[in-house]
Amino acid sequence: MARLRSPEKRGAILEAAVHEIAETGLGAPTAQIARRAGIAAGTLFTYFATKEELLNELYLELKTETYARVNADFPHKKSLELRTQHIWSSFLEWAIEFPEKRKVAVQLNLSNIITPETRARVSAGYGSVDITLQELGKLGAMQDLPAGFPAAMMSAMQEATMDFVAKQPKRREELIARAFKLFWRAMR
Numbered sequence: 001m002a003r004l005r006s007p008e009k010r011g012a013i014l015e016a017a018v019h020e021i022a023e024t025g026l027g028a029p030t031a032q033i034a035r036r037a038g039i040a041a042g043t044l045f046t047y048f049a050t051k052e053e054l055l056n057e058l059y060l061e062l063k064t065e066t067y068a069r070v071n072a073d074f075p076h077k078k079s080l081e082l083r084t085q086h087i088w089s090s091f092l093e094w095a096i097e098f099p100e101k102r103k104v105a106v107q108l109n110l111s112n113i114i115t116p117e118t119r120a121r122v123s124a125g126y127g128s129v130d131i132t133l134q135e136l137g138k139l140g141a142m143q144d145l146p147a148g149f150p151a152a153m154m155s156a157m158q159e160a161t162m163d164f165v166a167k168q169p170k171r172r173e174e175l176i177a178r179a180f181k182l183f184w185r186a187m188r
Helices: 007-024 029-036 039-048 053-073 080-097 100-112 116-121 128-136 147-167 168-188
Strands: none
Touching: 007 029, 007 039, 007 053, 007 100, 029 039, 029 053, 039 100, 053 080, 053 116, 053 128, 053 168, 080 128, 080 147, 080 168, 128 147, 147 168
């Protein structure tokens, strides 16, 4: 009879993968991930058949967590500016609170390891974020630019904001708010 897989062990493996990848990159050995999770190396493969499967599931998990945070209390009926500010602030708060997760999510996003199927599953969770970013793309400054340009610009400005918040943590709220004002001016 097959053994039931424990959700706690699965979670421990994913958490250990975040820490190992944040420290050593995507080449982190599965044996080290298993050791950090407190399980035997072979046990990891009862939860994830391959390292690629583990990384795809980790990506899905991180993106799901991020979009759950952003979609929580989303101001659906508010102006485009307030909806955009919600996305801006919610993501930054998550990224600043969980820097290792953000670092790993970026590495995974840039890698070829993440399958088109996994990326499609992630995009199903975009919801209001995607609609808002599409609306941003229709603003004067964004017209005729490639699809995805507003999201890329937001991401770049958020990276700069995170860098400065890390250097000046006491100014966190001020920097997040002022950087959003700059972003919003650029969009219009």
